[in-house]
Amino acid sequence: MARSDASAPFDRLDWFTLLADECFPADRCFLAVARDEDRIAVLPLRQTAWGLEQLGNWYSFFVRPLGSLDADLLGAIIASLTQPVRLAPMPEAEAIALARAFRGEGWWGAIDENDINHFMDIPENGYEDWWASRPGALRETVRRKGRGGAVVLTIATAFSDVDWADYETVYARSWKPGEGSPAFLRRFAQAEGAAGALRLGLARADGVAVAAQFWTIEGKTAWIHKLAHDERAKALSAGTLLSHALFRHVMTVDGVARIDFGTGDDRYKRDWMTASRPRYRLEYHRPSHHRSWPRLARMGLARMVRRPLVSPAPAG
Template sequence: MYHSTIAEALADPRLSALSARGAASTPFSRLDWLALLAAECLPGQHCSVAVAHEADGALAALPYRVEKGAVHGLANWYSFTAGPLFHGATPAQAAALLAAIARSLVQFGAVSFAPLGEPEAALLSTAFRRSGWIGASRRSDTNHVLPVNGRTFAEYWAARPGALRETVRRKRAKGRVELRIATAFDPADWAAYEAVYARSWKPSEGSPAFLRRFAQMEGAAGALRLGLALIDGQPVAAQFWTVEGGTAFIHKLAHDDAATSHSPGTLLTAALFEHVIDRDKVALVDFGTGDDPYKRDWMDTTRPRWRVEAFRPGAVRHWPGLLRMAARRLVHGPASD
């Protein structure tokens, strides 16, 4: 059982598997992505990873940051998930290793991890409670996803709402919008993406340096899908997707409000869906967190995202948080535990 900074963990050969891309990896489960997030988005914060391992090589790792004396998941608005990482661990080993990690965090007195998938939330909540913490999980967000289920893009598209399909048909027929999808990082393409974003309805980018370095990382790995829509040679819509582990992740999208009548963002989204379904053969498309109504036109289902909170009974400074958690349980009942 040990704790390392994220930079130390990235250089630790025992943890090399946690930076590898594979059949089940995501950007958010890789230490190289977490190291980039810590360096660019959380400078000056105490960012670490707690590691527990077995003699047979099975391991669990829990990346975290410390803020105001409490432990939080190593995440921000760019994170689709932020939970425990495993390599070579059976379910029983995963539970035991997480419990050991929970015991190693007692000095902090309070923890909060989000967003989590339901299985990860259950594992983490159980680990803390079995290690003497008082904890609970509650739903914190919604994740829109599209299970492809072996369909072609044409089969997927036939099931979309009629109004969406008609918009794409009419705007394509006019031929005003040129579409391009880049799979390698190019500074000119990225400058076009940033120019579109700056002219869009979106608030200013939280960490443009992080996003650029992430795009460079994914481009070098062949995982980048950067879509651009142009009218008369000028970029008017841009989207940043990546593909990994059989999933296409939709990270960012924006369009120039002045070009709304041409629906460049809608045309670009359709083109990217076609690319990842028919060319990349993904099994899932993940639209991240947020229950935005427009996502329902493109996606088939949703998954809950959870927050796990836990407190040490003796940590007096965190009693207000413990009382708030208890009050929520009184109002909503224990079903979220």
């Protein structure tokens, strides 16, 4: 659960600790662990009024059990739980493994698609092949808007109070909703800067920041956490120019193997990325608990109109 050549930000212990400190200070956040000699499985959870939910939120590209997906280890974790469990968004392999473990322990529930993740694996010839394959309108926008020099682009790899203030100003002037936890994001950016993983892109016009993007590099992947532009400078296409610069940087300088655009099926992501995959929502209950019966009944009705990925045991 530490940073490594194969890690993701959302699997690290410091990520969960930061979430608990800044986003869930009133909840009981914990790691449910099962171990068998050198094999270990970990399920990050938090106690809520609903029951047990993922130790994650809108900042998490995904949530999942960590370590081994061995059915016995996952089953041991589930056997220790007494309250209903609801987790999302989950990658497919981990969602299926965990759903099977719940069923193996006699729990009832369902697993369904609930989101989309856009991503791309870097092609053989890297940036050149990728850029040549992008929509003509996108490439023309970058060519036309970039040649005048009206927008100055920078990509910072170390945290700076000045740069972060510019990022927050742009975000506040953008179409984006209010930031859920500014303190969380700032602390995360500071830690990533200290680790050399920060890629904070800023576009300025006449010395004023008009577009900003927050990326990190980890596990041979570039993770796109946040992007925003000032609506008043939309005609400059500063956000498009900044995206192009960051994509080129992480491919040619950082040498990443993949770029991940997080969750959300926004149309603009299709211009930049080459693939997508579903994310899943998992909800399971102990049928012996009478308080779960109304929820299971509602889930049973919902399954009549949509097909779950893994068919659960009948819910009554």
